[in-house]
Amino acid sequence: MNASRFVCSEGCDFSALLDEVVYRCARCGGLLQVAHDPAWIAQRSGAEWRALFEARAGAVRGVHASGVWRHKEWILPDLPEEDVISLGEGRTPLQPLPRMARAMGLGELHLKQCGISATGSFKDLGMTVLVSQVRHMRRIGRKVRAVACASTGDTSAALAAYCAAAEIPSVVILPRAKISVSQLVQPIANGAVVLSLDTDFDGCMQIVQALTADPTLYLANSMNPLRLEGQKSVALEIGHQLVWEAPDWIVIPGGNLGNVTALGMGLKLLRDAGLIDRLPRIAVAQAARASPLVRAFRTGFVDLSPIAAEPTLASAIQIGNPVSIRRAVRVLQAFGGVAEEATEEELANAAARADLEGAFADPHTGVALAVTARLAARKVIAPGSRVVVVSTAHGFKFPDFKVRYHQRALEGVDSHHANAPVELPAEVGAVREALARILDRPRSIG
Ligand SMILES: *Cc1c(COP(=O)(O)O)cnc(C)c1O
Numbered sequence: 001m002n003a004s005r006f007v008c009s010e011g012c013d014f015s016a017l018l019d020e021v022v023y024r025c026a027r028c029g030g031l032l033q034v035a036h037d038p039a040w041i042a043q044r045s046g047a048e049w050r051a052l053f054e055a056r057a058g059a060v061r062g063v064h065a066s067g068v069w070r071h072k073e074w075i076l077p078d079l080p081e082e083d084v085i086s087l088g089e090g091r092t093p094l095q096p097l098p099r100m101a102r103a104m105g106l107g108e109l110h111l112k113q114c115g116i117s118a119t120g121s122f123k124d125l126g127m128t129v130l131v132s133q134v135r136h137m138r139r140i141g142r143k144v145r146a147v148a149c150a151s152t153g154d155t156s157a158a159l160a161a162y163c164a165a166a167e168i169p170s171v172v173i174l175p176r177a178k179i180s181v182s183q184l185v186q187p188i189a190n191g192a193v194v195l196s197l198d199t200d201f202d203g204c205m206q207i208v209q210a211l212t213a214d215p216t217l218y219l220a221n222s223m224n225p226l227r228l229e230g231q232k233s234v235a236l237e238i239g240h241q242l243v244w245e246a247p248d249w250i251v252i253p254g255g256n257l258g259n260v261t262a263l264g265m266g267l268k269l270l271r272d273a274g275l276i277d278r279l280p281r282i283a284v285a286q287a288a289r290a291s292p293l294v295r296a297f298r299t300g301f302v303d304l305s306p307i308a309a310e311p312t313l314a315s316a317i318q319i320g321n322p323v324s325i326r327r328a329v330r331v332l333q334a335f336g337g338v339a340e341e342a343t344e345e346e347l348a349n350a351a352a353r354a355d356l357e358g359a360f361a362d363p364h365t366g367v368a369l370a371v372t373a374r375l376a377a378r379k380v381i382a383p384g385s386r387v388v389v390v391s392t393a394h395g396f397k398f399p400d401f402k403v404r405y406h407q408r409a410l411e412g413v414d415s416h417h418a419n420a421p422v423e424l425p426a427e428v429g430a431v432r433e434a435l436a437r438i439l440d441r442p443r444s445i446g
């Protein structure tokens with residue numbers, strides 16, 4: 001029997017059971033992480049783990065039909081299967097973008113499409129784990145009245161959906177008028193208690209932290225390490241999809257910096273367990289209007305102080321005071337990582353450019369693609385490299401961003417790839433004429 005526990009991520013001698021309601025180290029106040037027994041992972045060789053995970057990849061029902069839970073031994077080995085609440089998360093495509101790769105001088109460029117998921121973002125990967133654990137705690141008699149989060153939109157959508165499936169009340173705290181209509185309607189539809197506050201994400205986070213001092217209100221933000229346990233499965237899926245050969249770089253958008261922490265954990269586990277034999281480098285991509293990690297990177301990580309985040313189209317990463325900045329710095333240091341930023345115009349055009357190869361990229365994926373282009377242009381990412389960009393959400397969640405881009409109505413953005421509909425009378429002659437004009441016009445997609 002493995003016994004996973006919470007331990008201090010700053011290295012203190014502190015540990016707690018996963019059934020306890022605890023988010024910080026009692027000694028230093030640092031964040032926690034889930035520690036698995038190394039002997040538990042070492043019970044199988046790398047080849048055996050690979051074979052096990054590969055064999056489950058075709059499962060069409062049961063917990064192994066989830067891209068998270070088919071790695072259950074590495075996620076929450078002790079959780080009884082009957083407590084798992086899955087909405088079929090994970091198992092997302094790795095979409096090649098060969099034309100964009102060529103334009104950037106890269107060997108390969110792939111989008112890991114985490115937004116093709118139950119609630120449209122990678123947040124599902126972590127929320128299935130957190131909500132399953134809460135369901136278990138309630139079943140064994142722990143008093144958890146509700147699960148609560150502050151959100152820039154996607155966390156609340158995932159929390160509300162998984163809690164709805166598990167019949168657990170959820171409370172979501174959102175910054176008023178700072179998230180998309182699609183994101184707002186998701187927790188409403190799933191029956192969450194939706195509290196809309198006149199502040200930004202950082203303000204909502206402070207309030208939810210104060211509220212969840214009450215242990216019967218369970219905190220679902222990514223400072224809760226259970227989320228990261230599920231999110232680390234993205235590394236396991238990428239490993240499998242690239243036939244257990246790490247890419248040269250993984251580029252990931254970062255806000256609160258939990259996801260890059262989870263990515264680092266997953267990759268390290270793959271390497272330590274012998275499924276891959278070398279680690280990729282990692283680049284964290286931020287919007288220039290909310291880039292505390294980029295600022296910190298440029299000081300050699302001497303100055304990790306928060307900033308005031310300004311409004312950006314990449315609203316889910318409009319965070320000035322990232323809760324996981326210290327662990328993200330450690331990931332960048334361990335993975336030869338960098339942090340780089342993208343302007344509003346760069347992110348919008350990069351998203352639109354990917355769409356011309358069949359994607360439907362949200363603004364955060366745009367940030368990551370634009371940062372990839374910057375790093376390739378500066379040869380920080382060497383020519384010919386194989387790069388995976390983590391697409392964190394589905395473009396469907398940001399219809400306003402998409403529509404206004406193509407209307408050339410995004411402030412401060414010159415839409416290089418705008419594709420406005422042609423308005424015509426309902427007459428076949430006029431339509432034929434317009435088509436002749438348009439199809440014979442040379443088009444360039446640069
Ligand atoms: C939450 C989120 C992020 C940022 O993830 P962090 O773990 O906060 O760094 C990026 N993109 C989207 C679409 C998100 O919802």
Ligand SMILES: [Zn+2]
Binds near residue numbers: 008
């Ligand atoms: Zn500690």
